[in-house]
Amino acid sequence: xxxxxxxxxxxxxxxxxxxxxxxxxxxxxxxxNLLLIFCDTTEPFNIAANFMASNVVIKxxxxxxxxxxxxxxxxxxxxxxxxxFARTVGYKVGNNQQTSFFSKYMVHxxxxxxxxxxxxxxxxxxxxxxxGGATSVTYEDxxxxxxxxxxxxxxFHIGWVVMVYxxxxxxxxxxxxxxxxxxxxxxxxxxxxYTPIIKGxxxxxxxxxxxxFMAIPIVVYFFK
Amino acid sequence: MDLTLKxxxxxxxxxxxxxxxxxxxxxSPDCSFLEMLDILxxxxxxxxxxxxxxxxxxxxxxxxxxxxxxxxxxxxxxxKGVTTxxxxxxxxxxxxxxxxxxxxxxxxxxxxxxxxxxxxxDKIIExxxxxxxSTGGVxxxxxxxxxxxxxxxxxxxxxxxxxxxxxxxxxxxxxMLFVSAKVSHFANLPQGKVEAKERVKNMVAKMDELGFGNCxxxxxxxxxxxxxxxxxHIARMNREFFAAKIL
Numbered sequence: 006x007x008x009x010x011x012x013x014x015x016x017x018x019x020x021x022x023x024x025x026x027x028x029x030x031x032x033x034x035x036x037x038n039l040l041l042i043f044c045d046t047t048e049p050f051n052i053a054a055n056f057m058a059s060n061v062v063i064k065x066x067x068x069x070x071x072x073x074x075x076x077x078x079x080x081x082x083x084x085x086x087x088x089x090f091a092r093t094v095g096y097k098v099g100n101n102q103q104t105s106f107f108s109k110y111m112v113h114x115x116x117x118x119x120x121x122x123x124x125x126x127x128x129x130x131x132x133x134x135x136x137g138g139a140t141s142v143t144y145e146d147x148x149x150x151x152x153x154x155x156x157x158x159x160x161f162h163i164g165w166v167v168m169v170y171x172x173x174x175x176x177x178x179x180x181x182x183x184x185x186x187x188x189x190x191x192x193x194x195x196x197x198x199y200t201p202i203i204k205g206x207x208x209x210x211x212x213x214x215x216x217x218f219m220a221i222p223i224v225v226y227f228f229k
Numbered sequence: 230m231d232l233t234l235k236x237x238x239x240x241x242x243x244x245x246x247x248x249x250x251x252x253x254x255x256x257s258p259d260c261s262f263l264e265m266l267d268i269l270x271x272x273x274x275x276x277x278x279x280x281x282x283x284x285x286x287x288x289x290x291x292x293x294x295x296x297x298x299x300x301x302x303x304x305x306x307x308x309k310g311v312t313t314x315x316x317x318x319x320x321x322x323x324x325x326x327x328x329x330x331x332x333x334x335x336x337x338x339x340x341x342x343x344x345x346x347x348x349x350x351d352k353i354i355e356x357x358x359x360x361x362x363s364t365g366g367v368x369x370x371x372x373x374x375x376x377x378x379x380x381x382x383x384x385x386x387x388x389x390x391x392x393x394x395x396x397x398x399x400x401x402x403x404x405m406l407f408v409s410a411k412v413s414h415f416a417n418l419p420q421g422k423v424e425a426k427e428r429v430k431n432m433v434a435k436m437d438e439l440g441f442g443n444c445x446x447x448x449x450x451x452x453x454x455x456x457x458x459x460x461x462h463i464a465r466m467n468r469e470f471f472a473a474k475i476l
Binding site: 009012013014016087090091095097098099103186187195197200 | 437446
């Protein structure tokens with residue numbers, strides 16, 4: 006077991022497990038963010054966001070999350086470099102039609118997501134946590150929270166920020182369409198009945214996540 | 230049919246190759262692709278233009294796995310589920326330009342023109358693609374119970390002829406479809422099952438060592454495989470590998 010992750014398939018396993026873990030995280034992230042556009046005030050969002058920032062269990066998950074992202078990236082880089090070395094002389098006529106569109110551009114969509122992730126963390130996570138970018142707000146019950154909602158709404162009133170988010174989230178959606186079902190195949194779960202269901206579920210999940218996250222900057226920009 | 234051929238020419242493994250353009254005329258649509266190349270070579274020999282084009286071939290009935298040309302961006306050409314020798318010129322149109330390249334992968338170096346060295350596959354087989362336990366003589370029919378489902382899966386996997394189209398078509402030059410076909414073939418049968426763990430570990434280790442790429446589940450291999458071997462075998466190989474390594 007000790008050296009399983011030095012093998013191609015072991016490395017792929019890490020990538021797929023971390024990928025699925027990140028998929029689960031996205032759902033939680035999306036659920037909390039949607040509070041911003043479905044509630045009249047930013048209060049429910051602020052309470053949820055502050056809970057996520059202060060709860061001990063969530064803090065452990067937070068470390069796991071950053072570890073997961075890092076592992077996913079590190080193993081992706083290792084595997085991709087090995088893949089490039091596996092074909093040093095390319096074809097004159099490339100094979101372009103026989104695979105799904107999304108599976109061919111995983112490195113490209115990953116790069117978009119990677120760059121976006123840095124911007125996104127600087128925008129909210131770093132600003133609120135380390136730079137004191139969030140003002141305080143006190144609700145009726147006397148409890149005081151960081152006003153993350155106001156931070157988000159202010160940010161999403163800038164046109165170019167909204168555009169960057171839309172492009173990046175399209176990249177995320179494309180990445181997920183292949184990534185979600187691909188993870189199951191790598192783990193070894195391929196079945197004549199369940200694999201088509203997983204693929205359908207993956208498409209549904211990708212559309213929901215990408216469209217759900219995209220709705221937030223758009224709705225905030227136009228209506229909040 | 231009159232055709233323009235752009236063919237990769239390379240004198241030897243060390244030489245720098247280049248594409249050369251040739252014209253062939255009066256090709257019958259019923260000609261196989263390799264017969265068309267035979268006609269081209271015949272012309273070259275008779276007219277003493279240049280040395281004939283080297284390409285691998287043997288049985289010319291789609292079972293030996295020797296032939297394999299990358300034709301217009303697809304291994305074994307535009308037809309589905311056939312090898313290059315089973316491809317017919319009726320799949321092309323009069324006046325077409327056809328680009329013919331060798332398999333491209335670092336573990337498959339070009340030896341000459343369109344011929345590549347596929348002994349990397351032999352090395353993977355040597356690492357575990359066999360049964361070494363004594364299975365005795367030919368058993369009576371049905372004396373070893375094998376469920377129909379498993380027998381079918383094993384048979385589908387055993388259809389692999391080791392041509393290397395999976396590696397050629399994969400954007401990562403991964404050999405996982407080939408290796409998984411061998412792993413899956415044996416792992417589904419009682420005679421192969423006893424050594425399944427050692428087999429998958431050794432074959433995967435050899436595959437990695439030889440410098441093949443890593444599968445990204447694009448499915449290009451199963452789309453191009455002349456024996457239409459499914460990537461479900463790759464999932465089975467992964468399961469076998471995890472069971473052998475982790476459990």
